[in-house]
Amino acid sequence: MADTLLSAAATAARLPYPELAAEIAALLADDTVVVPPRLVQPLPGGGSLFVMPAHDATVAITKLITFTPANAGSARATIQGDVVVFDIATGTRRLVLDGPTVTARRTAAVSLLAAQRLAPRPDGALLIVGAGVQGRAHLEAFAAGLGVKEAWICSRSAASAQGLAAHARSLGLAARVVDDPAAALAHCPLVVTATPASAVVLDAAPRSDAFIAAVGAFTPRMVELGAQMCRELHARGTVVVDTGDAGHEAGDLLQAGIDVAALPALAAVLAGEPVRPPGPVLFKSCGWAGWDLAAARLAVRG
Known part of the structure; x- marks a missing residue:
């Protein structure tokens, strides 16, 4: 054993x-x-x-x-x-x-894979909303796989945010703690929301070259991104889900009234030509045993 x-x-x-x-x-x-x-x-x-x-x-x-x-x-x-x-x-x-x-490492690696293929500005800076296990995993994954050098961190726990910022610095990244994630969107083309998904934590217009990985909400009742933000991303950018199971699990998108079943999944994106889509990208991840x-x-x- x-x-x-x-x-x-x-x-x-x-x-x-x-x-x-x-x-x-x-x-x-x-x-x-x-x-x-x-x-x-x-x-x-x-x-x-x-x-x-x-x-x-x-x-x-x-x-x-x-x-x-x-x-x-x-x-x-x-x-x-x-x-x-x-x-x-x-x-x-x-x-x-x-x-x-x-769970932590495969979730972050899926987001990394999506960012490698879809992010207009894969080198960052990176905004992380949520400084728990998933926030830390995504920080490490994006630093190792994309070469991100700057991280902005927002958390409802000041101690957790400071701890993740210190970890970022130990990896050689510049890091700062911010109180308002919406204001940080103007500076950060990479965004990860990795919260307990009990309430909306981000509902603002992102940069036109943004890549947002939303990983906290994986049931219909959970939510991290506001409905208006999801609808705007869908209207002027590209929304990709991790798998077709998101059709009944992606709370952010379902609560925004988006037809999740009609959205492309990561497998289809990888099977196509390696062309980065215009406009902002939302990658919605719900998890999968694969x-x-x-x-x-x-x-x-x-």
Whole structure:
């Protein structure tokens, strides 16, 4: 068990962001990948249990995690669990990966992949709204995969914002903490919203060359971006979703009255000609077990 059960640090070591983004792109081009619908079981007290299977021709996984919003602001993580990886030919368990680490890193790597392909100004500066686990992961991913050198950070927790700014500086980035994310939009062509998605945190016109990755809201009731902002981005720019599942999960877009099912998914964008669209880009990410399978494929090779 000791050889297969990886700690959070050991899991992270097997999932460097640029390599994970490349593995995600490879997975999207692999026609052996099968991803059944995930089971989301509501739990007493407002939490949820997620059961997310997936497989390709050689590896099968199941991700088992709990999402407990009530843990926000406490010493307990809001996302806990594991990703169990099996060899298909033998049925042998290959690895047990730390679930929160996989979730953080694969989500940021998907955003990185979308930005590599779609961002008009991929070198930043970068505005991060939300200084938790996902904010940190996206900071690291965009620094490693895009060469971002400047980060602006906004959080409802001043201590968390200062902590993430200090981490950015430790990576060699210039960093500042800001109170008003809407005002920072004028300076930052890259934007990531990674909040608990309990209320709108951004509802303003972005730059015409903006790339916005919205990752916090992954149910119909959750929201980070205001309805008017979503509608404006849809009208004068490009909106891309991570997968077709966003059609019933992307709270920001659904609450704005946008026909999410008609929007292009990342796989279709990657399969087309590598042309950056004109105007601002919104990449809406809701999550998918395929991203966890990509992480498992990379981890078993490590």
